[in-house]
Amino acid sequence: MLAIETRDLRRRFGPTVAVDGVSLSVPRGCVYGFMGRNGAGKTTTLKMLLGLVRPDAGTIRIAGRDALADRLGAARCMGALLEAHGFYAHLSGRENLDLSRSLLGLKRSELERVLDIVGLSPDAERRVGGYSLGMRQRLGIARALLGSPEVLILDEPTNGLDPDGIADMRDFLCTLPARANATVLLSSHLLGEVEQVADRVGILHQGRLVLQDDLAALRAGQAPQLKLGCDDPLRARPLITDLGLKSEPDSGLITLAPSADVREAACALNRALVEAGIGVHELSPQARSLEAIYRDVTTLSPALPQDAA
Numbered sequence: 001m002l003a004i005e006t007r008d009l010r011r012r013f014g015p016t017v018a019v020d021g022v023s024l025s026v027p028r029g030c031v032y033g034f035m036g037r038n039g040a041g042k043t044t045t046l047k048m049l050l051g052l053v054r055p056d057a058g059t060i061r062i063a064g065r066d067a068l069a070d071r072l073g074a075a076r077c078m079g080a081l082l083e084a085h086g087f088y089a090h091l092s093g094r095e096n097l098d099l100s101r102s103l104l105g106l107k108r109s110e111l112e113r114v115l116d117i118v119g120l121s122p123d124a125e126r127r128v129g130g131y132s133l134g135m136r137q138r139l140g141i142a143r144a145l146l147g148s149p150e151v152l153i154l155d156e157p158t159n160g161l162d163p164d165g166i167a168d169m170r171d172f173l174c175t176l177p178a179r180a181n182a183t184v185l186l187s188s189h190l191l192g193e194v195e196q197v198a199d200r201v202g203i204l205h206q207g208r209l210v211l212q213d214d215l216a217a218l219r220a221g222q223a224p225q226l227k228l229g230c231d232d233p234l235r236a237r238p239l240i241t242d243l244g245l246k247s248e249p250d251s252g253l254i255t256l257a258p259s260a261d262v263r264e265a266a267c268a269l270n271r272a273l274v275e276a277g278i279g280v281h282e283l284s285p286q287a288r289s290l291e292a293i294y295r296d297v298t299t300l301s302p303a304l305p306q307d308a309a
């Protein structure tokens with residue numbers, strides 16, 4: 001069963017079409033990276049899942065429940081981190097969490113559990129006013145984890161963090177499905193980060209889902225590439241072409257045919273270069289970056305029909 005499934009979700013604000021027929025499929029237990037530029041419609045989509053914005057059209061199923069017919073039932077399955085945390089600065093992390101815990105009617109032991117998952121137990125008695133941004137984000141995630149929801153919805157969890165904070169959050173997010181026994185849907189515009197944590201991605205562009213697939217399948221469908229470092233790139237170029245390979249001089253990347261065997265191509269290329277007296281100091285397979293895939297689907301085909309997603 002899918003953790004989240006939407007069909008043809010739509011929402012406009014006056015003349016602005018924020019979400020234009022989005023059909024998400026998020027399998028259980030995965031980290032799903034929901035990507036798109038500023039204004040693409042990510043937050044609006046997430047708010048519709050959470051029952052905070054009413055869709056104009058479409059259906060939403062959360063853990064098998066019809067979220068529009070059974071809003072409360074669906075809400076009980078979800079925890080969320082949205083842009084504004086709304087924590088009280090003069091209260092401690094634990095006191096802030098305790099307010100939410102008592103509203104939800106949960107046991108006190110739930111506080112220790114969620115503080116432990118996000119690694120905030122040592123700082124739980126400090127005032128939130130003195131927390132770093134990264135600590136506030138973690139506290140927000142701790143609040144989302146109260147009551148062990150099946151689905152966690154995190155809107156830009158790395159927003160505003162410094163590079164160290166982003167790296168910490170990335171490690172944390174990778175292990176979150178296993179530790180919290182949950183499915184994680186996170187939005188982000190940091191493609192490099194999403195690439196390192198997500199199992200599946202959806203790319204939203206001008207309110208439309210222009211691509212949705214497992215990251216492994218996306219990469220498998222791309223033409224493989226080799227990165228070449230040699231001491232005479234100019235002389236190497238015709239030799240590369242002779243082997244039927246395509247070189248991109250600026251990046252040192254060589255693109256193979258989609259069905260090519262990367263190892264065989266690397267061996268043949270190395271042999272040809274060394275036989276021609278060219279020194280090779282690097283020759284390694286490259287995974288096509290999510291950034292390149294993203295650029296392809298958002299610039300080359302900005303208005304892909306929904307069926308193609």
Ligand SMILES: Nc1ncnc2c1ncn2[C@@H]1O[C@H](COP(=O)(O)OP(=O)(O)OP(=O)(O)O)[C@@H](O)[C@H]1O
Nearest residue numbers: 013016017018036037038039040041042043044045
């Ligand atoms: N309450 C609202 N009233 C009017 N327009 C809105 C409202 N909420 C969102 N919009 C518009 O809908 C579009 C999508 O906004 P949304 O916040 O969903 O994008 P986003 O992908 O989350 O962007 P960001 O990366 O900046 O957070 C934007 O054009 C935005 O101005």
Ligand SMILES: [Mg+2]
Nearest residue numbers: 042043044155
């Ligand atoms: Mg947003």
